[in-house]
Structures are given as structure tokens and as C-alpha cells.
Amino acid sequence: MDRKNEPFAHDADLAWEPAGIGVTRKILTYRDEVMMVRVRFEAGAIGPPHSHPHIQCSLVECGTFDITISGRTERLVAGDSFTVPPDAVHGAVNIEAGVLLDVFTPMRRDFVLPGT
Amino acid sequence: MDRKNEPFAHDADLAWEPAGIGVTRKILTYRDEVMMVRVRFEAGAIGPPHSHPHIQCSLVECGTFDITISGRTERLVAGDSFTVPPDAVHGAVNIEAGVLLDVFTPMRRDFVLPGT
Numbered sequence: 001m002d003r004k005n006e007p008f009a010h011d012a013d014l015a016w017e018p019a020g021i022g023v024t025r026k027i028l029t030y031r032d033e034v035m036m037v038r039v040r041f042e043a044g045a046i047g048p049p050h051s052h053p054h055i056q057c058s059l060v061e062c063g064t065f066d067i068t069i070s071g072r073t074e075r076l077v078a079g080d081s082f083t084v085p086p087d088a089v090h091g092a093v094n095i096e097a098g099v100l101l102d103v104f105t106p107m108r109r110d111f112v113l114p115g116t
Numbered sequence: 117m118d119r120k121n122e123p124f125a126h127d128a129d130l131a132w133e134p135a136g137i138g139v140t141r142k143i144l145t146y147r148d149e150v151m152m153v154r155v156r157f158e159a160g161a162i163g164p165p166h167s168h169p170h171i172q173c174s175l176v177e178c179g180t181f182d183i184t185i186s187g188r189t190e191r192l193v194a195g196d197s198f199t200v201p202p203d204a205v206h207g208a209v210n211i212e213a214g215v216l217l218d219v220f221t222p223m224r225r226d227f228v229l230p231g232t
Contacts, residue, residue: 007188008198028173031173034219057150072123081124105149
């Protein structure tokens with residue numbers, strides 16, 4: 001279902017989906033220009049280095065992560081945040097099981113329409 | 117300090133600032149295109165109806181809020197999220213003390229350079 005013109009997204013209505021080994025994600029509110037996604041990492045799970053043209057900003061909701069952006073790595077804990085410039089290579093190594101809140105601008109069409 | 121070209125923002129380095137009666141905010145990571153802001157509401161505090169050209173998406177981190185967007189109101193709890201179109205009138209009434217995570221695109225220059 002395309003819900004990009006729906007302003008409200010109730011968590012109880014949304015499902016987790018697989019997003020890699022030990023990683024699941026839940027797509028929260030979105031519209032063309034922006035998308036909010038919660039990403040849950042099991043202990044030791046990895047978000048492999050990758051890049052995309054979308055600008056990303058993320059909050060560590062809980063847990064501990066080593067985040068690498070353009071070759072620079074910092075250890076982040078709950079409440080810390082980061083921004084990924086367009087096309088910058090970035091990745092996450094989970095140190096203690098946790099959750100990231102990722103926000104993308106524009107929205108990740110590939111998350112709702114795989115193959116696009 | 118302008119930290120919009122700094123990809124990492126550590127929560128311990130950031131300060132809460134007043135943002136209305138019973139409301140404080142902390143500016144997290146940002147760059148020109150996007151800004152993440154945590155907004156803390158004391159019990160019963162109100163975010164009065166207002167609008168701005170920036171698109172906003174928000175997550176209820178904790179607490180309970182009645183959120184109104186373009187005249188439609190829904191009650192949101194932790195994990196729920198919403199998106200505000202450009203220039204749409206929106207407001208928040210806090211029902212149970214809580215925290216919103218607001219993300220704006222583009223960034224809110226007025227938050228770091230008052231008067232702009």
C-alpha cells in the first residue's frame with residue numbers, strides 16, 4: 001500500500017521486514033521528500049558500507065554502534081546522531097544490540113517499490 | 117557554533133534550549149538539507165498551531181500527543197509518526213509528558229540563526 005499521502009503513521013499498523021543478516025526495518029511516515037525508517041540490529045549485526053544519492057540523517061535510539069562516514073569512524077550511543085552527505089560511503093557495525101532511526105531525503109523509493 | 121558540516125553529533129555535547137512554555141529543544145545533527153531536533157514537552161504543554169515552508173516528519177519518542185495537521189487531529193503514542201506538508205498548519209497538545217523527534221527539510225536556519 002502506498003501511504004505517502006497519509007500524514008499519520010501508527011506504529012501498531014506497521015510491520016518489521018528483513019533488511020540483512022540480523023537486521024530488520026520498519027518504514028514509518030513518508031512522502032516524496034522525506035522518509036523515516038527504524039532499523040533494528042541484533043548484537044554484532046553489520047550495515048555494510050554502501051552509498052546512495054539520498055541524504056540521510058540518523059539517531060541512535062538505543063544500543064552502541066561504530067558508524068563510518070567517508071572513511072571516518074566514531075562510536076555512537078543512545079541520543080547521538082549523524083548525517084550522511086549524498087553519495088558518501090557509510091556503514092554501521094553494531095557493538096551492542098540496538099536501533100537506528102534513519103531519515104532520508106528524498107524518500108527511498110527502493111524501500112517501497114523494490115527494483116526502482 | 118555552526119556544525120552543519122560536522123557529520124557526527126554526540127548528545128553529551130548538546131544543550132537543551134527553551135522553545136516555549138513547558139517546551140525545550142535540543143538541535144541534533146544537521147546540514148543544509150536536513151535538521152534533526154528533539155523537543156521535550158512537560159505535561160500539558162502545547163505546540164501552538166503554526167506553519168513553515170519546511171517539510172517536517174516527526175516521531176513520538178515517548179508520551180502521548182494530540183497532533184493536528186491541516187485541521188485533522190489524531191492521538192499519537194510512542195513509536196507513532198507523522199509528516200507535515202509544506203506550509204500546512206500544524207500543532208501539538210501534550211496529553212502525557214513526552215518527547216518528539218522532529219526532522220525538517222531543508223534545515224531550520226531560524227533555529228541556529230534567530231531572525232533569519
